Each structure stands twice: as structure tokens, then as C-alpha cells.
Amino acid sequence: MAAWPLGYLKANARPFTVVRRDSPVTGTVLRLHGSNTIGAELAPVLLRRWVESNGNLLAPWISHAPLESAAPVQGGNPTLPARVEVFAHGSSTGIPDLVGDRADLAMLSRAPNDRELDMMRRAGAADPRGRSSETVVGLDGLAVFVNSANHVPALTPEQIGGIFTGRITDWRQVGGRPGPIQVFHRPDGSGTLETFRTLLLDGAQSPLAGTEIESSEVLSDQVSGTPGAVGFTGLAYVHNNEAVSVDECGIEYPPHPFLVKSEEYPLFRRLYMHRLPDSRNPWVEPFVRFLGSATAEDAVERAGFVNQAIELGDESITAMRRAALTNPKANSQTRGRAEESAIERMRALTDRYTRLSTTFRFDHDKDVIDAAAEDNLDRLRVFMGRPENLGRKLVVIGFASASGGDAHNLNLSRRRAHNIANRITGFGGITVAEEIGIGRNLYVACNDTESRAR
The missing domain is CATH 3.30.1330 (60s Ribosomal Protein L30; Chain: A;)
Structure with a gap:
């Protein structure tokens, strides 16, 4: 069993140790497990900014297995953990690891389902959707866009899903000029594709029509150079294409960051972190408090997501x-x-x-x-x-x-x-x-x- 390093004990704090044969990290550690969308970029950025805001530095990340990384904390501040850990195997792994004492925070790019809420209740969370257990760390938005020469009216979520699954193959089927639809999309394993499936296909894993493209930048360029093309990426990659508004219940919403922030744009989702109220880890609550700071809001934006800082609409x-x-x-x-x-x-x-x-x-x-x-x-x-x-x-x-x-x-x-x-x-x-x-x-x-x- 790995003990706390000398100098990391503090008054009124219980030693927190990790005894996991399957973990590459031992000793004092803050462990974040779950969503790949959060874990791939956002969680590491937030952890780095948290460590730096407390006067220490985060060493380079070391990956011991696919989607599993850890980084030592360097510096003399004894109020921080010795290491931080991010396992990003998907939202469905977050809460099972949390209640199984394999994680301290569960990352979810969707709301917890009934089974996960019941697991948290049995683990001691009286209100798993309350402030003592749930924190929204940021928002994510998805933009659907077409070649700029193809002026398409607003599409409903059902029409968008039909286009990308191959049920709709000609633009005249959705009110556009007649012509075949050329579909481009991100590959499996992409957080952007996970967002798309969650919001438009009810999480279904059925194959999409068209061509897979790894890079959002390349995908955007491919759509701009292909008449009749359509694609989807994060809001930052529309570039020279024409963004399509989403028609939900009679109101047309353009993919505007403000509408993602106000949670009116239909293709938005919240990004969550969940914890157990009686966590034995002394760094959980300080990190959660940091998530509400201006420094964290800036980190969310820099990582390519939409933060929750209040803005005035134009x-x-x-x-x-x-x-x-x-x-x-x-x-x-x-x-x-x-x-x-x-x-x-x-x-x-x-x-x-x-x-x-x-x-x-x-x-x-x-x-x-x-x-x-x-x-x-x-x-x-x-x-x-x-x-x-x-x-x-x-x-x-x-x-x-x-x-x-x-x-x-x-x-x-x-x-x-x-x-x-x-x-x-x-x-x-x-x-x-x-x-x-x-x-x-x-x-x-x-x-x-x-x-x-x-």
C-alpha cells in the first residue's frame, strides 16, 4: 500500500491511498473517470489550470494504456495531490467506477440514467442530481453545415438524422434544390460523433452514411469543396460553409454560441462531473469549487467548449x-x-x-x-x-x-x-x-x- 509522501499530510486530513492492482498510479491521487469527450482534452486542461492556480505545475501526461493517463504534480504546495489521473473509456464507465471506489469524480457527457442514479443512491448520495453530487462543467454544441452554394432551409432534428443515416438521399426531400446529398462525418471514437448520436439518434450505434474524416478542419474543407455536401463538427469549424439552423417545434435556431450557452440551441448538451457527498478524497471538493471559477470558465472555452459565464445577447x-x-x-x-x-x-x-x-x-x-x-x-x-x-x-x-x-x-x-x-x-x-x-x-x-x- 502506498502511503502519503512526507510533507503532504495536513491538519484534519485523513490519508487517502489507492490500492488498485490495475491502476498505473499509486499514492495520493485525484482520479477522474468516464466520458471521452471530457477526458480527451477538457479534463486535462482543467486539472492543469487547477494545479497552476495553486502554485504548482503539472508534469507531462503519461499513458500506461489506451485512454488511461496520469500526470505527477510538481511543486511545494502540500495541499494538492501527488498525481492526477484521467481514464476516458466513456460516460458509461464513470459512475460504476465512482461507486466502486475506482474514481473520485465521474465524467459524463450526458445526464445520468436511472440505473446510474440508483447506483449513486445505494452508495450514499441522497440526491444524486443535487449540488452535493452534480456539477455542470461546460456545454457542448454541434453545427450542421452545407456547401455555401447549397442554400438549404432549416432542418428538423428528424431530417438531420435521416440525412446522416442514409434514409434521406436527395436535397429535394427536405426542401432544397434537387441533387444527391454527399455526407461527411467524423469516425467512431470521435467525441463529436458521440454528441451527434446522443442528440439525434438517441444514442444508437447504427452506421452512418457517407465518408469518415478524422479531422474537423479537413472535414470542413471537404464540404466547402463538394457541391451538395453536408457535414457536422463543433461550432468552431464551420469556416467557409453555410451553417444550417435547426427547426425545433416551429422555432429556427442558428448554431450560435450564445444559444448553446442559453441552452436554447437544440444540438447542445451539458458536460457533467458527479461525485459522492462523503468522498474520502480531500481534493474532490477543492477541485469542484475551482470548476465554478473564472479561470475554469476560461479553460473550458480554450478547450473548444462553451462555458457558462453570463453574457448579453446581441x-x-x-x-x-x-x-x-x-x-x-x-x-x-x-x-x-x-x-x-x-x-x-x-x-x-x-x-x-x-x-x-x-x-x-x-x-x-x-x-x-x-x-x-x-x-x-x-x-x-x-x-x-x-x-x-x-x-x-x-x-x-x-x-x-x-x-x-x-x-x-x-x-x-x-x-x-x-x-x-x-x-x-x-x-x-x-x-x-x-x-x-x-x-x-x-x-x-x-x-x-x-x-x-x-
Whole structure:
């Protein structure tokens, strides 16, 4: 059994040792296991910035097996582990390793499923989706784009899935000019492809049509040089191509980083880290606290993902939401006078206020916010305390899903707005000028799946 090196013991800390024959790392270690999307680049960057922010350095990573790496921590700060470890065998391995004491943090590029939540409860996590167990470290977005000479109308998620699985082979099938569709996509093992499968194919591993290309840069160039071509990558690789908006429930969303941050763009996902509340590892909580810092937000952006730092939307964002107010697909067909009044009030407010990137999500059909929304409240408190925002006022607008009747949804949206407004004013020094609920009208996300009807 490997003991703590001399000088790493600190007051009130229990020695934490690793006794694993299958691990290349022994001694004092912080272990992150799970998602390849997070583990390939984001986790190593976050760990390096965390170590550096505490005055030490992270030595080069050493890989002892495929997708398994470790790096020694160098320096004189005794409050850091001797080593850090990242095993990136996929999201499905994270929570089993966590509850099996093979990991200290589980990395998931999707929400935990019922089986994983039950495993965490049996391991002692009373609320595995609460703030004591779950942290959203960043957001990921996917851009679908076509050759710039091929002007394609917005595509629904179902149409995008049909194109890349070969069920749709001609652009006229989706409202474009007649001609064969040339498909380019990332290969198996790519985090980008994993994102695509999760968001558009319900995780199905069926083969995609077209040509595999390893590099996002090369894929983008191939689409720009091929008439009738289509591809998908991260948001940063659209380049000279034409990005396609995603039509979800009657609202067309362009692949704009702001809409990923506000969680309105349909092809977004959260990136999670989960922990057990009674972790014996003394570095888990300090690292989790670091994940909410400005340094960590910068690291998320530099790693190619979207961070959660609050931003102001530009006029194009406001115009998009204003236009949706008149879209019959995005609004209830049976709304009464109260809903009409709320819609008119929202239209007037969009002329005077700027959209913030923060969206507070709730448990389905309830007025209880989730763990990520709690973190966003903290971000909003800090944002409104900046000198440039002193004296500014907030408007809180509540939405509801399409389940239940219009009266139920209107009341639910009002309760949601009221709950958030109360939390904001409870900080002190922040003024909520108005709170309104508009029912199921202009919902922030489509309600066709449980995960998005929130």
C-alpha cells in the first residue's frame, strides 16, 4: 500500500491511498473517470489550470494504456495531490467506477440514467442530481453545415438524422434544390460523433452514411469543396460553409454560441462531473469549487467548449425571439386573454431589455430548479454585482411545457418566474422590475422528450 509522501499530510486530513492492482498510479491521487469527450482534452486542461492556480505545475501526461493517463504534480504546495489521473473509456464507465471506489469524480457527457442514479443512491448520495453530487462543467454544441452554394432551409432534428443515416438521399426531400446529398462525418471514437448520436439518434450505434474524416478542419474543407455536401463538427469549424439552423417545434435556431450557452440551441448538451457527498478524497471538493471559477470558465472555452459565464445577447438574439412571438407553431392555439396579455407584455419588454444567456431549468412539470440552475443563480449574483451592472434591473419570464391544459401551464410558468424572482431579490441589491409567465407559449425548448421538456 502506498502511503502519503512526507510533507503532504495536513491538519484534519485523513490519508487517502489507492490500492488498485490495475491502476498505473499509486499514492495520493485525484482520479477522474468516464466520458471521452471530457477526458480527451477538457479534463486535462482543467486539472492543469487547477494545479497552476495553486502554485504548482503539472508534469507531462503519461499513458500506461489506451485512454488511461496520469500526470505527477510538481511543486511545494502540500495541499494538492501527488498525481492526477484521467481514464476516458466513456460516460458509461464513470459512475460504476465512482461507486466502486475506482474514481473520485465521474465524467459524463450526458445526464445520468436511472440505473446510474440508483447506483449513486445505494452508495450514499441522497440526491444524486443535487449540488452535493452534480456539477455542470461546460456545454457542448454541434453545427450542421452545407456547401455555401447549397442554400438549404432549416432542418428538423428528424431530417438531420435521416440525412446522416442514409434514409434521406436527395436535397429535394427536405426542401432544397434537387441533387444527391454527399455526407461527411467524423469516425467512431470521435467525441463529436458521440454528441451527434446522443442528440439525434438517441444514442444508437447504427452506421452512418457517407465518408469518415478524422479531422474537423479537413472535414470542413471537404464540404466547402463538394457541391451538395453536408457535414457536422463543433461550432468552431464551420469556416467557409453555410451553417444550417435547426427547426425545433416551429422555432429556427442558428448554431450560435450564445444559444448553446442559453441552452436554447437544440444540438447542445451539458458536460457533467458527479461525485459522492462523503468522498474520502480531500481534493474532490477543492477541485469542484475551482470548476465554478473564472479561470475554469476560461479553460473550458480554450478547450473548444462553451462555458457558462453570463453574457448579453446581441440584437439578432432578441430579434429571433421577437419573431417567434408570431410563429403559430411556437405558441398555443387556444390561448386566452391572460396569455395574450402576457405575450404582448413580453413583446414590449424585448424592445427595452437585453437577453441574458442564463436560462433556469426546472424539473419536468414542477417549479423546482435543478442543480445547474442553482449554480447559475450564483453566477447571476456575481454578474449583477459588477460595477457596470449596478443599477440595472432584471425581468424574469417563465415558461412551461406542453403537458397539461393551458390554465395549468400558465400558472406553472408564473410560479417559476416568481420563484426565480424571489431568489434573485433575496441576494439584496438587485432589482427585479417585472416577473411574468406566458404558459406554454414560446417555450425555451421543445417538449417532445422528457430531457428537454423542463
